[in-house]
Structures are given as structure tokens and as C-alpha cells.
Amino acid sequence: MAFELPALPYDYGTLEPHVDSQTMLIHHTKHHQAYVNNLNAALDKFPELKDLGLIDINKVVGTDKVPGDVATTIRNNGGGHYNHTFFWKVMTNPSNTNGPSGAVKEAIEAAFGSVDEMKAKFNAAAAGRFGSGWAWLGVKEDGSLAITSTPNQDNPLMASLPDTTSMVPILGLDVWEHAYYLKYQNRRPEYIAAWWNVVNWEQVAVNFDAAKTGTVLL
Amino acid sequence: MLARGLLASARENFNALPRMSRLLSTVKLPDLPYDYGALEPYISGQIMELHHSKHHAAYVANLNKALEQQAEAEAKGDVSKIITLQGAIKFNGGGHINHDIFWTNLVPPKDFEPPTGELEALIKAQWKSLDNFISTFNAQTAAVQGSGWGWLGYNKGTGRLEIIAMPNQDPLSITGLVPLLGVDVWEHAYYLQYKNVRPDYLKAIWNVVNWKNVADRLAAAKK
Numbered sequence: 001m002a003f004e005l006p007a008l009p010y011d012y013g014t015l016e017p018h019v020d021s022q023t024m025l026i027h028h029t030k031h032h033q034a035y036v037n038n039l040n041a042a043l044d045k046f047p048e049l050k051d052l053g054l055i056d057i058n059k060v061v062g063t064d065k066v067p068g069d070v071a072t073t074i075r076n077n078g079g080g081h082y083n084h085t086f087f088w089k090v091m092t093n094p095s096n097t098n099g100p101s102g103a104v105k106e107a108i109e110a111a112f113g114s115v116d117e118m119k120a121k122f123n124a125a126a127a128g129r130f131g132s133g134w135a136w137l138g139v140k141e142d143g144s145l146a147i148t149s150t151p152n153q154d155n156p157l158m159a160s161l162p163d164t165t166s167m168v169p170i171l172g173l174d175v176w177e178h179a180y181y182l183k184y185q186n187r188r189p190e191y192i193a194a195w196w197n198v199v200n201w202e203q204v205a206v207n208f209d210a211a212k213t214g215t216v217l218l
Numbered sequence: 219m220l221a222r223g224l225l226a227s228a229r230e231n232f233n234a235l236p237r238m239s240r241l242l243s244t245v246k247l248p249d250l251p252y253d254y255g256a257l258e259p260y261i262s263g264q265i266m267e268l269h270h271s272k273h274h275a276a277y278v279a280n281l282n283k284a285l286e287q288q289a290e291a292e293a294k295g296d297v298s299k300i301i302t303l304q305g306a307i308k309f310n311g312g313g314h315i316n317h318d319i320f321w322t323n324l325v326p327p328k329d330f331e332p333p334t335g336e337l338e339a340l341i342k343a344q345w346k347s348l349d350n351f352i353s354t355f356n357a358q359t360a361a362v363q364g365s366g367w368g369w370l371g372y373n374k375g376t377g378r379l380e381i382i383a384m385p386n387q388d389p390l391s392i393t394g395l396v397p398l399l400g401v402d403v404w405e406h407a408y409y410l411q412y413k414n415v416r417p418d419y420l421k422a423i424w425n426v427v428n429w430k431n432v433a434d435r436l437a438a439a440k441k
Contacts, residue, residue, distance in 0.1 A: 030414040076363050130309045131386040131404070132364030152364035176364070177405035178414060186272040186406065 035080030062160035079153030092200035138167030139211035168211035277313030312387035325428035371395030
């Protein structure tokens with residue numbers, strides 16, 4: 001069974017004006033589609049790897065479970081497919097987004113002092129990631145929340161990579177230039193600030209509850 | 219008692235001296251050798267303006283800031299601080315170096331000339347034809363993951379040309395190769411015009427490559 005491009009949970013224009021519809025269209029139908037296509041092509045010769053499923057494929061990046069000749073392709077495209085699948089779901093119609101509440105809010109306050117302080121740290125990680133990459137809020141092995149950023153299509157599931165902070169992501173932001181350039185050009189901080197308007201805190205709460213049991217959702 | 223007094227006042231005088239300013243003078247954003255629109259239709263004027271006046275300008279500003287902070291840290295003897303600044307110096311210094319070379323590697327299409335002389339001979343000797351060189355360069359450069367550059371470099375040891383990709387803003391010089399021609403494949407270099415289709419940008423850019431500049435860099439490298 002080949003991997004497939006998941007449908008967006010909303011229309012291409014739903015996240016306007018914060019993330020423009022042209023970006024969503026190209027991001028989903030071109031960039032994410034390419035990761036899916038490349039991942040399928042690479043896994044064609046390695047059915048045992050394909051059978052692990054997308055989450056475990058990401059978890060074995062950097063280990064000898066991935067054959068050397070496809071290691072880079074799996075890292076980039078397995079990472080890209082997971083990251084974007086995750087990303088579409090943590091965004092929603094701007095009028096549906098209210099901020100964290102309940103257990104997530106308590107955990108954020110415990111780890112960072114306040115929601116605003118968490119956002120400041122997250123923004124710094126997102127703006128400070130040089131080149132292409134992602135910023136993440138996630139649950140560490142000890143159950144606490146932390147913020148990290150990863151290069152290219154790496155993610156915190158790839159615990160075997162040397163510089164990766166192992167976490168179950170509950171919120172993530174794509175800071176590759178293709179995620180914002182059409183609308184924001186070089187002004188990445190403006191994109192990051194606008195993006196908070198479309199965060200799907202309900203999904204973040206669902207991700208958080210699962211992460212506390214060590215479960216990675218897809 | 220006298221000695222202690224002298225020592226104390228000498229220390230005060232030393233602290234009152236102005237700190238030594240940084241040895242590297244302020245880096246400046248170079249002017250482009252052509253107008254922003256001069257590379258059309260292959261690279262849009264909008265891209266050239268953003269690329270030069272925003273992206274390259276930011277590398278210059280951030281490099282200068284990091285170097286200032288490094289000078290202050292050096293004056294205080296704060297080695298930890300110096301170490302934490304190295305990432306910013308590499309990113310922004312590399313960004314400055316790379317773009318400084320890049321602008322000179324490009325020429326308006328009306329002034330385009332194919333490679334000649336020694337450069338042409340070397341390309342043909344190693345890749346059989348200019349077209350084959352370009353295909354090979356483009357295949358490697360299109361495959362850069364995330365942000366980076368494709369480079370044609372000169373190996374002083376072997377006397378040969380090499381095609382090599384570098385990540386982020388890592389300058390080619392860290393490999394020991396002499397940079398001759400760089401192609402920026404950070405998305406900001408092409409996205410507004412070519413969107414996700416990096417290979418189309420890579421086909422187009424060869425219409426505006428300044429082979430004379432590449433030849434000049436090769437000649438300088440061989441001295």
C-alpha cells in the first residue's frame with residue numbers, strides 16, 4: 001500500500017489572510033505531493049521498511065534499520081511527508097482558534113511561565129532556524145513540554161539523529177521559504193506572528209493527550 | 219603603600235582607555251553591476267531587488283552586528299561569548315561572501331557570451347560539452363535538500379574543475395576549492411517566479427551566466 005497525499009481538513013483559502021491560498025495550494029499539491037511520491041519510489045524496493053508505517057519510518061531515521069543507499073531519501077521524504085501531514089492538522093479557520101486551555105495550558109505554564117512566554121520562545125526558535133526547517137512544541141520523554149527547531153525535513157521523532165531533541169510533537173511550524181515567501185517574502189517574523197491566528201488548539205490538545213501516553217498520532 | 223597607590227591608579231587609567239575597536243572594518247553591501255530588472259526574463263526584477271536589498275543586506279547587517287559583539291567579547295576576554303557568536307558569523311559571513319560572488323557571476327542576457335579559451339577547454343575536457351556540464355551541474359544542484367548552493371570550483375591541487383553543492387550559506391572556500399560560479403538555490407532565489415519548479419530556474423539561469431567573470435576567477439586562481 002503506497003502512501004497517499006492526505007486531503008486538507010479545510011479549503012485552500014480557509015487560512016486567509018494569515019496564510020494565503022496560493023501558498024496553501026502549491027504547498028499541498030506540489031511540495032507535499034513530491035515528498036509522498038519520492039517516499040513511495042524509495043520504499044518500492046524495501047517493503048519491510050514501508051510496512052513499518054510513516055511514524056516508525058521517521059523513528060528509525062539515523063539507525064541501521066534504514067539501508068544506506070536510501071537513508072538520505074527516507075530522511076528527507078519520510079520526514080517531509082510526516083511533517084506536512086502533521087502541519088495541516090494543527091492549523092484551522094482563524095475564527096475557530098482560541099488559545100490553549102485545560103491540561104495543555106497548565107503544561108505550557110508549568111514549562112514556560114505563561115502562554116506568551118512559550119510563544120516568545122517558539123517565535124525565537126522559528127525565526128532563528130537558519131536556512132530551511134521547522135519549529136516544534138512537544139512532549140519530552142519525561143513528560144515536560146519543550147521547544148526545539150530542526151533543519152530541513154528532520155523532526156523530533158528522529159531521536160537517533162545526533163542533534164535532535166527527542167519529543168512527541170504537539171505543534172509545529174514550517175519555516176522553509178516556500179511556506180511563506182509568496183505573501184511575506186523575506187519577512188519571516190511577520191509570517192510567524194500571523195500564523196498564531198490559525199493554530200488549531202483543539203488538535204494541539206488531542207496531540208498533547210496522546211503524547212502524554214507516548215503515542216504519536218498521525 | 220606607594221606601590222599599591224601607583225598600581226591602583228594605573229589600573230584606573232587602563233580601564234579608562236577606549237576599548238580596542240574591531241580589527242575587521244565594517245562590511246558593506248556591494249552595488250549590483252546592473253539594474254534589478256536587467257536579468258529579465260530569466261530572473262525577475264522583483265526577485266533581484268528583494269534578494270539584494272533585503273536578503274544580502276540582512277547578511278551584511280547581521281555579520282557586522284556579530285563582529286561588533288565578538289570584538290566586545292574579545293575586549294572583555296569572554297571566550298564563551300566568542301564561541302556562541304561563531305554560528306552567526308558563519309551564517310551571515312557565508313551569506314555575504316556567497317552573494318558577493320553571485321552578483322558578479324551574472325550578466326544581462328544581451329551581454330551574454332559563452333565560455334572561451336582555457337575555461338571552455340577545461341569544461342570540454344572534463345564534461346565533453348558545455349551542455350553536458352550544465353546537465354550535470356543542474357542535476358546535482360536541483361538535488362540540494364533545503365537551502366544551499368551549487369558551485370563550480372577550481373581545485374588548485376589537481377588543476378581540475380569540480381561541481382559541488384554546499385548547504386545553507388557554507389562558503390565553498392571551507393572545502394579548499396576556489397569558487398568560480400555559484401548558483402543560489404535557496405527558495406528566495408527563485409520562488410516568486412518559478413514557485414516549486416527549481417529545475418525551470420536552473421534551466422533559465424544559464425542565459426545570464428557571466429562566463430567572462432568565471433574565466434577571470436579561474437585565471438586569478440591559477441596565479
